[in-house]
Amino acid sequence: MTENIERILFSEEQVAARVTEVAAEISAKYQGRDLKLIGVLKGSVFFLTALARAITIPLKIDFLAISSFGKGTPGMVRIAKDLDEPIQDEDVLLVEDIVDTGFTTRYLLQTLAGRGPRSLGICTLLDRTVRRIVQVPVDFRCFEIPDRFVVGCGLDYRQLYRNLTYIAVLDSRALEASAGGRGVPEAHNQ
């Protein structure tokens, strides 16, 4: 599985240590409140479960799935699977694998804000601010990353590599074989 890996950005140990730190920040901030983590399928599942296990206050979890449409058009997303429960009057933390252009996160924030949560925050494993097009308020993030396509810890390339225990840059030759330009797949599922 590692033949297309160019280099490891963050090792399993680095990820685990940083997740523990961010979980401590979250535990402190939401102490005594009704915290609900909302994961965006499928990319955030690995991060959400690690984070939830390291958070020391009681919490609930729920998931939604989104899919992109409008091939190559950033920001064209819709909800493919909605939350199971309402979020009214709850303290909601949206858990993302990566905030890249910001379009997906902004769409989700707008959608969830309309349901009357008590508060609504964003926690992301990775933040690639150099590619940001729309500004979104990231409350918690584990790592800032450079402008390279990455996989692992839930992040995929054509649905593969999500189960890598570290975060890695994919070899550009593997990407160029199937996509033009920056070497990022034109349309990817979340």
Ligand code: IMP
């Ligand atoms: P956005 O550009 O902020 O809307 O990000 C949309 C989605 O693109 C993310 O939730 C990821 O699923 C995916 N994505 C963006 N960059 C990467 C990457 O480097 N590797 C894998 N998936 C990515």
Ligand code: MG
């Ligand atoms: Mg994806």
